[in-house]
Amino acid sequence: MHLAKTPRIIKKLYNNLIWDINPASRCIYLTFDDGPIPIVTPFVLNILKQYHAKATFFCIGDNVRKHPDIFEQVKNEDHAIGNHTFNHLKGWETADETYLDNFLQADKILNTKLFRPPYGRIKRSQIKLLKETKPGLEIIMWSVLSADFDINLSPEKCLSYVMKHTKPGSIVLFHDSLKAYDRMSYALPRAMEIWSKAGYRFECLNRDFRD
Ligand SMILES: [Zn+2]
Numbered sequence: 485m486h487l488a489k490t491p492r493i494i495k496k497l498y499n500n501l502i503w504d505i506n507p508a509s510r511c512i513y514l515t516f517d518d519g520p521i522p523i524v525t526p527f528v529l530n531i532l533k534q535y536h537a538k539a540t541f542f543c544i545g546d547n548v549r550k551h552p553d554i555f556e557q558v559k560n561e562d563h564a565i566g567n568h569t570f571n572h573l574k575g576w577e578t579a580d581e582t583y584l585d586n587f588l589q590a591d592k593i594l595n596t597k598l599f600r601p602p603y604g605r606i607k608r609s610q611i612k613l614l615k616e617t618k619p620g621l622e623i624i625m626w627s628v629l630s631a632d633f634d635i636n637l638s639p640e641k642c643l644s645y646v647m648k649h650t651k652p653g654s655i656v657l658f659h660d661s662l663k664a665y666d667r668m669s670y671a672l673p674r675a676m677e678i679w680s681k682a683g684y685r686f687e688c689l690n691r692d693f694r695d
Contacts, residue, residue: 489649490627500611504627507653511685514539514672515626517568517600519660520547520554527669528660529561535676537686539563540624541660542600545570545590564688566598566624567591575606583610584617591618598689600624624689626657630671632664639670646675652684 495503505513514532519525519541532539541558543565548555559565570589573582583606587599597620601610604625615621628649632642650656658668676686 490625490629501623501625502655503625504655505653505689507651509685510652510683511687512650512652512679513655513689514658514686515542515566515600515624515655515689516540516658516660517542517602518544518547518572518664520551520558521660521662522551522554524662524665524668525551525554525558525660527665528658528672529557529563531673531676532563532686533561535680535686537676538688539686540566540598540689542566542568542598542624543590543594544568544572545586545593546572548590548593562688564598564690565594565596566600566689567594567596568600569602572602574603575601575610580607580609580613584613587614588617596690598622598624600626622689624655627654628656630656630658630668632667632671633659633661634667635663637667639667642667643671643674646671647678650675650679655689 490503516528516539520543541563567587567590570586573586575583599621611623628646630642630646631637646656658672
């Protein structure tokens with residue numbers, strides 16, 4: 485069982501991280517973690533294009549190294565890029581210096597002010613270290629977790645989770661990974677169709693999202 489919606493207490497404890505955006509505009513911030521991956525990331529790009537949507541891709545540095553052409557495609561289509569470490573490290577189980585080095589290794593090729601810690605797990609000391617090392621860094625969490633990575637979850641359930649919890653200003657987390665593909669490829673186009681008809685726009689996180 486996953487918490488589709490981030491509890492308020494967690495948001496309060498980590499209030500220097502970003503969990504959602506001002507809900508004044510009818511805007512949804514779609515985010516995709518763990519790519520770029522052949523077939524999966526191009527699938528997402530194609531859906532986004534159909535809805536004139538912009539999104540944010542939190543890339544694993546090592547996947548960018550393996551699939552530079554797909555990474556270029558994401559950038560060329562004007563989506564935002566975020567750092568998700570080079571090797572998808574778990575912050576809670578990693579020494580601070582190792583975590584920083586891995587972040588910087590990814591930063592060299594990603595060159596972005598956005599960061600999302602893998603698994604959402606990061607120590608306070610690591611937050612401080614990263615923000616000191618890279619001034620202006622924004623650490624982006626999420627409001628709605630699609631749980632598309634859960635192989636025991638049906639695609640229908642994944643869609644209903646996302647529909648139930650998303651509201652204006654939500655940061656919604658999907659994965660452009662092979663593991664998530666069955667659920668994501670079902671839920672994403674259907675959710676976007678419904679939201680689009682309801683008048684929502686889809687924007688990436690790099691332009692004035694802190695109002
Ligand atoms: Zn991840």
